[in-house]
Amino acid sequence: MQVQQKYEEERQKRLRPDGDAQYVDLDTSDQFKYYRDDPWLDERSDKITISDNEHIKYLILGAGCGGLLYAAKLVKSGVPASEIRIVDSAGGIGGTWYWNRYPGLMCDVESYIYLPLLEDMKYTPKHKYSYGGEIREYLTALADKCLLSETAMYRTKINSLVWDDEQHQWKVNMSKARTDQPSLxxxxxxxxxxxxxxxxxHPKLPGVVGIETFKGHSFHTSRWAYSVTGGSQSNPTLDKLSDKRVGIIGTGATAIQAVPHLAKYAKHLTIFQRTPSSVDTRGxxxxxxxTFSSTVATHPGWWKERNLNMARHLSDAIKPTDTNLVNDRWSICHSYRSIIGGPNGPTSMEDIPAFVAxxxxxxxxxxxxxxxxxxxIVKDRGTAQxxxxxxxxxxxxxxxxxxxxPCFNQSNVQLVDTDGKGVDSLTATGAVVAGQEYPLDILIFSTxxxxxxxxxxAARADMKVTGRNGKDMDAKYNEDVATLHGVITHDFPNFFIPGPFQAAATANQTFTADVLSEHVAYIITQxxxxxxxQKVVIEPTKEAEEIWTGEILRRSMAFAGMAGCTPGYLNGEGLMDSLPMEARMKAARWGIWGEGLESFMNVLKRWEDDGKLEGLDVRAV
Structure with missing residues (x-):
């Protein structure tokens, strides 16, 4: 009980009435839009591969792991690569691995299960946890192998999609950014x-008073300015920091990886912390x-088996015969089922207290x-606490x-614990916390x-999607979200969604994308x-998606452990707990499959094996 009391005390310190509004969304801010400028453009970024008024059979938004998997699964199912076009607002392949190139960047789950289609590529990752540069190069090689690179179009934003019920197709308006020219x-x-x-x-900044007044160099970690720090992603020798006072705001997953490099090269590093991360051993x-050939890639299908093994451990669904194949500190975090679901969850409100306990x-x-x-590890007792x-x-x-x-044992590293409040304000020359100014030459937002x-x-991609009879996708998701299997929704024919709502999840998002992309490829090809x-139109019936939504709701008590969590992006910065019951029930429709990923996969397999495409209205037009 003492620990639970401490958890609640720390949570209360961090609760804010403004929730997500405490941040500046760089995709919607004109004042700070320069923070999102693309520093990685090259000659491929401006290439125009799509013509105005062209008809495209399969249009995929996103050139990261997910988009590439959807394209690759279609190709593997017999779709010619020439019928597929990928567009992305980034200047190249990689998704989050395109944007994020900060020093120390690595995959936080084992690369042997993270990198998509490893068996097809016959590739051996260089490390147990691949570094960012290798991941981006691998994804580029994957796109090349699937013949997708040359036809992809980058720096391209889809503005709107409108369903044409007469022609049975989507009308797409998009903008292609160009260097030194107006957008096309x-x-x-x-x-x-x-x-x-x-x-x-979409990167965000903290809404700190005076953020616009800081006169030193500043940037977001997803747009790392090696021109300011020195070095490069492949050679992170940050030699321009040797005489600089550097500050970094944020101590989450990104900062954990970047701070050791900053601490190594900066004259002085000040780390501003609102909430500490749990930092376990990496190895x-x-x-x-x-060893990889003899113990990991031992037989066809090993990648899926290894991923399922990891998913079982995280969902606390281990079978008596299971060994821990990944065998790292992630894979023993069985309580992670609280966020991804697992077997034997509560079936009534009365079961919840014992389950959460x-x-x-x-x-x-x-x-x-x-x-x-x-x-x-940390020598100073106050800093350690x-x-x-x-x-x-x-x-x-x-x-x-x-x-x-270990960085916090270095004399040039200082932790400023804001006790849950965050930085109070910025000045022209530094950051202010509790009335004390910390002078800075460079400020990095790891936020x-x-x-x-x-x-x-639609909202995630900053685009407007209008389905049949003028139905707005954002309105549907905000009012009464419903899907079939998390991948397709009524009134939006032939529009496929990669979850996460009403689908399933695990710590390794690549595996989830692999499962969903295979399912979507099955639906389309069947x-x-x-x-x-003939031209086909695929759409779930209203009845089928409500039945599926009911299955999601029936398992939603599996996530009861999220109540009382410290504020973060998973709970709307803590505001989810304060919602009235009606709003909570509505929010539960946004949930995922509560029995874990393997259970979800079994449901999909039974549905596919049945072969009837039950719940889908498939019409030739």
Whole structure:
């Protein structure tokens, strides 16, 4: 009970009435739009591969892991690559790995399960946790192999999609940005649209008073300014920092990886912390090719099996015969089922207190071990106390690093613990916390992205989607979201959605994307196989999507452990707990499958094996 009381005390410090409004969304801010400028453009970024008024059979929004997986699965199912076009607002392939190139960037789940289609590519990752540059290069190679690179169009934003019920296709308006030229606006049509724009897309800044007055260099970590710090992603020798006072706001997953490099090169580094991350052991090491071949990539299907094994461990769904294949600190975080679901969840309101208590009991030994680790590493007792996380492991994305905590033993590194309040204000020359100004030459915002659950597919991509009879997609998601399997929704024919709402999740988003992209490819190819040579329209019935929504709601109590979490992007900065019951029930429609990813996959398999495309209205037109 003492630990639970401490959790609640720390949570109360961080609750704010403004919720997500405390941040500046760079995609909607004119004043600070320069923070989102693309520093990575090259000659491929301006290439125009789509013509005005062109008809495209399969249009995919997003050139990251998700978009590439949807395209690759279509190709594997027999769709010619020439019928697919990928567009992305970024200047190249990679999605979040295109934008994020900060020093120390690495995958936070094992690369052997993260990198998509490893078996097809016959590739061995260089490290157990791949670094960002390698991931981006791998995704580029994957696009090349699937013959998608040359036809993809970058720096392209879809502005609107309108369903044409007479022609049975989508009318698409999009803008192609160009260097030293006005944007090129074009209109195309498409039979199928897949909106795989990703979850970590829109960087945000804290709405700190005086942010516009700071006169030093400042940037967001997703647009790392190597021109200011020195070095490059491939050679992160930040030699321009040797005489600089550097500040970084934020101590989440990005900062955990970037801080060790800043601490190594900066004259002085000040780290402004609102809420500490839980930082467990990483155990990074190079991949031994012989060991990889003999113990990891041992037989066809190993990638899926390894991913399922990891998903079972995180959902606390381990079978008696299961060994821990990934065998790292992530894979023993069984209480993570609180955010991704798992078997044997509560079936009534009366079951919830005991269920939540069991989650905390499961989590406490791990949490205490992580807090002891801070004491073991950080020498200054006050600093160590400030670096301990006081919330359940599932409330924020757990982090893993071997070099972050030792940084606080360096004489040039200072932690400013804002005790849950954040930085008070910025001046021309520094940051102010509790009345004290900390002088800075460079300020780095490690403040994350727009909450991935803050809007539907249209809102996430900043586009307007109008379906049949003028139905607005944002309105549907805000009022009565409903889908079939999380991938398609009534009134929006041939428009495919990669979850996460009403689908499933695990810590490895690539595996979730793999599952959903395979399912979507099955739906599209089977629908067309039923009407060979004809144009088809695919749409769930209203009844089918309400039945599926009911299944989501029936399992929603699996996420009862999220109540009382410290504020973060997973709970609307804590405001979810204050919603009236009617609003909570409405929000539950946005939930995911409460029994875990493997259970969700089994449901999809039974549906596919049935072969009837039950719940879908498939018409030849």
């Amino acid at each position: 606006e074009m209109n195309v049509t498409t039979q199928f649209i897949i909106a795989a724009s990703g979850l970590l897309l 990074q090491h190079e991949t031994n090719h012989e 069991s989650l905390h009991a499961s989590d406490l030994p791990r949490a205490e071990e992580i807090r002891r680790r801070v004491d073991d 400030s670096l301990k996380h006081w919330y359940a492991s599932w409330c924020k994305r757990p982090t893993f690093h071997d070099d972050y905590l 994350g992205f727009r909450a991935p659950l803050s809007g539907g597919p 629908a067309q196989a039923k009407h060979p040579g």
